[in-house]
Structure formats: structure tokens, C-alpha cells
Amino acid sequence: MPKTLYKVTFLNAGKVYELYARHVGSGALWGFTEVGELVFDVHDGVVIDPTEERLRDxxxxxxxxxxxxxxxxxxxxxxxxxxxxxxxxxxxxxxVTPFPLPAKPR
Known part of the structure; x- marks a missing residue:
């Protein structure tokens, strides 16, 4: 049976983050929600998502x-x-914007 997957959307420093996790629950810290077992894409190819890389970093x-x-x-x-x-x-x-395109030659 596959493990449950959650999409967690939260505010942080004026930005909205969207992450995926396998665990969400109320924790020992009152007023806080625990989000664990974060899930990131594994890229073996040439194409890399800069947002995913930034979140993984x-x-x-x-x-x-x-x-x-x-x-x-x-x-x-x-x-x-x-x-x-x-x-x-x-x-x-x-x-995060996509990689810049090469400039047109003059």
C-alpha cells in the first residue's frame, strides 16, 4: 500500500511555499504543525527544475x-x-524564473 502524500502550502518571508511530504501532524510544540519526510524529485537527466533545486538546497x-x-x-x-x-x-x-535564454547575436 503506498504511503500517503500531502501537498503543504505555507507562507514564509512574503512567499508562498508548496512542498510535498509523507508526514503531517500536530507535534509536541503547541501551535505548530509537524511536516516530515519531505519529497523531492530525483532528476537523472539533463533538465533540472531550478525551483526544485532551490527547495532541496x-x-x-x-x-x-x-x-x-x-x-x-x-x-x-x-x-x-x-x-x-x-x-x-x-x-x-x-x-524562481527559468534559465535565461541565450542573447541574440548582434
Whole structure:
């Protein structure tokens, strides 16, 4: 039986983070939600998602996130992992932009 997967959306420093995790629950710290067993894509190919890499750099060694309950926007139980994201809280646009295209020769 596959383990439950959650999409956790929360506010952090003026940005909206969307992460995937296998564990979500109330923890020993009052007012905080525990988010553990974070799930990141494993890329063996050439194409790398810069947002996923940034999230892995920031949270890759994290065993459990203790998020203040008031910072959580939504927790969804999902069937499969989608694309993780970091968005601007006011506009909803992604913060990390794709790799720049080469400049046109003059």
C-alpha cells in the first residue's frame, strides 16, 4: 500500500511555499504543525527544475519542519506529486524564473 502524500502550502518571508511530504501532524510544540519526510524529485537527466533545486538546497537535510499553524495556507492529501513551487504572496507568480535564454547575436 503506498504511503500517503500531502501537498503543504505555507507562507514564509512574503512567499508562498508548496512542498510535498509523507508526514503531517500536530507535534509536541503547541501551535505548530509537524511536516516530515519531505519529497523531492530525483532528476537523472539533463533538465533540472531550478525551483526544485532551490527547495532541496533549503530543506534537503531537514528531518521535520515545525510550521506555525497561522502560516499554513492549506494541506491537501494528493495521489501523486506535482511541481513544488515558491510564489510571491501578493501576485501568486513563481519567484524562481527559468534559465535565461541565450542573447541574440548582434
Amino acid at each position: 533549503e530543506f534537503g537535510n531537514t528531518r521535520v519542519l515545525h510550521l506555525p499553524m497561522h502560516s499554513i495556507v492549506r494541506i491537501e492529501e494528493v495521489e501523486r506529486k506535482g511541481q513544488s513551487a515558491i510564489r510571491d504572496a501578493t501576485t501568486g507568480e513563481k519567484v
